[in-house]
Amino acid sequence: MGKAKFQIERRCEVCGNPFFAKTLESRYCSEKCGQVAYTRRKREAKKLKKLQEITEQIDDDRDYITVPEAVAIYSVSRTSLYQYIHDGSIPSINLGVRLIRVSRKELEKFFPKRNFDMKPAKRLPKLYNLEPENCYTIGEISKKYKIDDSTVYLHIRKYGIPTRQIGNYVYVPKYEIDNLYK
Ligand SMILES: [Zn+2]
Structure with missing residues (x-):
């Protein structure tokens, strides 16, 4: 210290x-x-342990999984996942009330796996410079790296890269994008 x-x-x-x-x-x-932070960390660790127990009970070769299973494996909250399912961004099949199943292969494209490492993050939160001169627009990214817009959006969402919308343009920090595609 x-x-x-x-x-x-x-x-x-x-x-x-x-x-x-x-x-x-x-x-x-x-x-x-x-003290508040300590209590929160403990609660978080307990929650994480429960999620880890769920993941351990899922067979590796089963593709269609339930929402609670998806939330355990991938770093996404239940609320956001339901939102993606409802707006159709994540394909799902509905076998009846409370019987929604989602494909693991599809989820894989959208979300990173949950990290079960309980050690508190050492890194302090990153500060991002979202001034337009330090950012690319989505169009610039897809042109520079020859990737279509929707894939760029997918990666931004998957890796939690911050964005800023000004008018019709979405700005993304150059540093994060160059890091991702170089
Ligand atoms: Zn304080």
Whole structure:
């Protein structure tokens, strides 16, 4: 825990208030917020363990899986997955009430696998520069890397790359795109 030589202003990851970080690792403004974060991490770990147990019970050769199984395997929330199913972005078959099945092969295209590594992320949240001069538009990306627009959108969603819409254009940080396709 190195003491910072100068004061760093950060936003508390729990309450969002700005504070002066005592060390480079400080992420919370107060002991109270640190405690809240600790409780959340514990709850998260418990939830993750349950999801991991679900994934362990799914046969590798079964393609059509249930929504809870999909949420366990892939890094997507139940609410978002239902949304994608309802708007048709993720194909599904409906065998009856509460019997929706989705294809693992399809899900694979959209979402990264859930990470069951319980270690808290060491990296502090990345700061993105979403000013247009530091971004590509979707059109520029597809031209530069010869990939069609919908595949670019798919990758942006899959890898959680931030975007910003100004008028008719969607801007994506150059750094993330070059990193992805180079
Ligand atoms: Zn706080």
